[in-house]
Amino acid sequence: MTPDPATTPDTSPFAEDGTLLTFPKGLVGFPKLSLFKLFEPKDSYPLKFLQSVETQEVSFVCVDPACVKKDYEVPLGEEEAEALHLETPEEALILTLVVIPEDPRNMTTNLAGPLVINVKTRIGFQIVLNADKYPLRFPIIAQN
């Protein structure tokens, strides 16, 4: 099958077989897990897995939020940019976590807790945004 340009990733900053990422503070609720492998299982684009290296049972489904909400932006304060050592916005990879329920049509992504990763240093943090403005359960498949 010829890849459809509309559904095929053009460039990925990370290798196909997975890239090791460090979250020095873990993720919210998972403060002790800091080392993760980010990879895309077969036929899963645009979804990805963030697999804990330390605890095999823990892996998160995530997505590049630009795929689900084109105008999504993370208001990154100077302090956070500094902690991430981000020099330009292009150095940041943003991912949001995806909840897949039994009926995957109802899947949602959490826009209030994005992961911001410096693609150069491969260090990331989960940012906590104002849940009044950024939905915790943003429906990915638009309900028309």
Next chain:
Amino acid sequence: MLVITRKQEQSIIIGGEVEVIVLGIFKDGVRLGIKAPRSVQVHRREVFEAIAAENRAATTAKAPIQDAAALLRAAQVRKPHVR
């Protein structure tokens, strides 16, 4: 748990570098100011817990990820590309 009584404009210091100041006391709430180093994240508990709950939910996909991905790709193709 340590319990301390403070008045308006009084504060407490935690760990030598975090200061919590009582800015105002109202009928149904207290306004606090928090001074902390940049490395210390400060969150309202309910926001922190809501994100933690979503994180936990994101660890258990209840349907195959490939099915969800196919739905998502189909939805994207249908959407007009607006720039």
